[in-house]
Amino acid sequence: MQVKSYIKGEWIDRGESKDLISAVTGGPVAQMLEADLDYKGACKYARQKAGPELRKMSIHERAFKIKFLAQHLLERKEDYYELSTHTGATRQDSWIDIEGGIGSMFTLSSKSRIELSDLPYHVEGGHERLSREGTFVGQHICVPRQGVAVHINAFNFPVWGMLEKMAPCIISGMPAIIKPSPTGSYLAYKVFKDMLESNLLPEGAIQFIAADVPGDLLDHLNSQDSVSFTGSATTGQKLKSHPNIVANNVRFNLEADSLNCSILGGDVTPDMEEFDLFIKEVANEMTVKSGQKCTAIRRTIVPKERVNDVVEALKNRLQKTTVGDPGQKETRMGPLASATQVERFEQQVSSLLETTESVYSNGNGQHNGAFTNPKVLLCHRPLEVDNIHKVEAFGPMTTVMPYESNEEAIELANKADGSLVGSLFTANDDIAREVTLGCAPYHGRFMVVNRDCADESTGHGSPMPHMVHGGPGHAGGGQELGGARAVIHNMQRVALQGSPTTLTNITNQYIKGAETKEAETHPFQQYFEDLEVGEARTTDTHTVTEEDIERFADLSGDEFYAHTDPEAAERSLFGEIVAHGYFVLSRAAGLFVHPDEGPVILNYGLENLRFTNPVAPGDTIQAKLIVKRKTVRQKKAKDKFPFGIVYWDVEVTNQDDVLVAEYTILTLIKRREVLDMDIFEGNED
The missing domain is CATH 3.40.309.10 (Aldehyde Dehydrogenase; Chain A, domain 2)
Structure with missing residues (x-):
């Protein structure tokens, strides 16, 4: 086997040959072809060729690429086990390296799709109210960096070390240049070659350096680039203090061996x-x-x-x-x-x-x-x-x-x-x-x-x-992995400020206080693709009666004194009988749910419920249902049809337009389209 570099879309067939020695036999197991590489060109190729293609995709689309890549590698794992023996690894040792690395890809892909936005960037957390009337707000988002990530990996885990860095990097929207240690590089090379031949990633998304020392690579990095190094503290500190790294404040993640x-x-x-x-x-x-x-x-x-x-x-x-x-x-x-x-x-x-x-x-x-x-x-x-x-x-x-x-x-x-x-x-x-x-x-x-x-x-x-x-x-003071955090590590966090409407339009995620557009067709009668962020449905009203409260107490078994005992309720914080919070929640659903069969499949969950003001007999409530954000879900073999998850912001107000409850409802809604990701079937990671 010849271990060669792959940069700028081609394998490098020239250079000085060096034997790579088996730790078991003491004889050569492969030859590394070390060439004088165009590192400046490799960085430029990654930034200009692969970067824009990755950034066009949503985080979820990139995460699916990693999932499918992991499936591709898993099918070829026995080839890696055979080669791994020469690194000195037993079957159990190799399992940690090979299937541990592939398993990390599955987990990072899954966590990213669960926890991060189905957008090219991630809308992080809730908005911050920065003014008295709420017309000026803040919102953090994490966007792809427009550079290249250089990964310098240690000899002890040729597969895991490469994959646990590469996976979150690609999901973040950043191409990678991978430089393994020559010791065991034949195993990293085999896995890299299989990833490349899968054609799952855009050209230039991953490049491979077969070399003992990465030449002048660090000289060509800028502030949008990053370096992740695993190895000795001495070498890591030397690289971290490289003049160009310091001068351009290039992100440097150091993971050093420790006692x-x-x-x-x-x-x-x-x-x-x-x-x-x-x-x-x-x-x-x-x-x-x-x-x-x-x-x-x-x-x-x-x-x-x-x-x-x-x-x-x-x-x-x-x-x-x-x-x-x-x-x-x-x-x-x-x-x-x-x-x-x-x-x-x-x-x-x-x-x-x-x-x-x-x-x-x-x-x-x-x-x-x-x-x-x-x-x-x-x-x-x-x-x-x-x-x-x-x-x-x-x-x-x-x-x-x-x-x-x-x-x-x-x-x-x-x-x-x-x-x-x-x-x-x-x-x-x-x-x-x-x-x-x-x-x-x-x-x-x-x-x-x-x-x-x-x-x-x-x-x-x-x-x-x-x-x-x-x-x-x-x-080393660095940090890798951590589920979706691993992706965020590779992105740039930006603090946006502006009006709720403007930030909603920028982020493509509804922010409270933003202008909404009343839907001409009931949202529950629209397919996933037809729903737009900010689209709303304002319901009819309902005036709450004592009978409502009594019937709900009887049905639910919730006979808490504030809902059922007038004398005790008078001494309570409310000073009178009030409706159950869950009655308000249930009655609001009755106001906004469409009874007819349609694209909506089921209610998937409820998040961030708050009862902000009491509702008493005689109060009139009204609900407003707003499309907050959307996430495509992969169609599995057992699914009858493709669907996505829609997050709805719900605001329940009284007759004085005072907010009495707010929450987010998740629903599964049918998709019209079958996407490329739907053709990849298998067990959910």
Whole structure:
């Protein structure tokens, strides 16, 4: 296999060939063709060719592209598993990288379609009233940036690292230039090539750099561009301080390896489930991906009286870890990614041994080539030693550190000055609260495990696409993933100000106070495509009677005194009998719902309900139904017809035009058109 660059719409077939070495056999598995590339042209191509095409689509259309791309890759996963073995990964290791990356695409696509606007941009949150009469308002929107995103990925997760960055970037409307680490780049290349051949993305949306160092790429970035880097803190800080990055304020997201910790709670004894769970987690984080994870547990913080118990339990578990060919079923841990990584790992362990003692370094398997063995170190005075909180040996190792109090455990956990993830194993929720809140400022993620959640826990070292991934200080201060947040990270937030009508026209989402247009045809008799944002239906009126209130109390069983007891109601906040809020809600529905069969399928939900003023017998209510926003839903095989979701703003007022209730109703409404996305069927992610 030749690993080549793909820029400006073509594969680059020239350059110097370099062998890419299998971590298992020590022989070449592929050749990387490193060329002198036109990085300035690549950036320009992405901005001018792909950028406008992506920005024409809505966020949901772009998200569907990512979903279909994930389906495309999933069908080819066995090809990736076969190749992944050469990176030193076992089947389980490869599952985290390959299906973890593809699964992230599914999740990010789904969360984006659920939480973000079905527009080229996202209308974020509600509007802000900036004036007394409400004629001047504010609204935040997040728009696509008109640049290119450069993704510089680490060697340890060739697939996941590429896909978890690329997916939200494309959904945001921004093309990407992907630069993997040469180590394992043959796997990233294979996945990239399949993405390109799917023809699902516009030309220029993704480009690929096969190189050790990305030349003068950073020199050609501007303020609309961004860089996301995963790797060592030293390299990340060097790139982040690049003169052009600084001069143009180019967005730079740094996710650096960190000395993550796991804490055994002071309440846990060896006979408790939490103790076994802790030992299992520490050992797993040492051996999964051979400890080559930015989230691995480097510091094992345990009560002083439990040190011997923990060390012995880790020894017993690690003795059962078979090190060898990752292609063999019995193998639990493969080699490091390269001989270079082994050399670095041994150097880092040697540095740590200057202030610690080795309590376990035996192995059960191969010892040559890129293979190494799990190692457990012990530091007796961790508060007095700095290098155990600064030097990271990137491989299968951890350092055990004793503590004497919760305060000391927190101090040790935070001593690394920022990590991607910390974890705590305890059955005591008071300890959980104290330690978690004490550690939270220094950790990007904090996992608390006990027997109640252990069976379904995804583990200390697994960044989930629903949750943010990143950490402060030494961990880089960056942030990735986090569901729809991952998309917003790549966009530009703009604070709009103006009249409600003007901002409604700009955003294509109704803002309260904007002018509306009365529908000539009842909205419930119109198809999805026919409904326009701002279109309204003002209903007839209804005068509320005491009989209405009595009948509703009888029907609902809600006999709260304010609705049924005149004497008690007189002493209440209202001073008289008032109608149930849910009567007002129900009667308003009766006013605006059209009884005849039509495109409306069903009521899908209700959001942001507020009862703003009481309704008493004799008050006359009226409702106004306004099209707030629309979202297309993909037609599934089980659906009889295609449809979309319409969000209706409902305002209920009384005879004095005073607002008594407001809320948003969601309805499913038939579409006339079958769209391209409807032809892709499969299980909903």
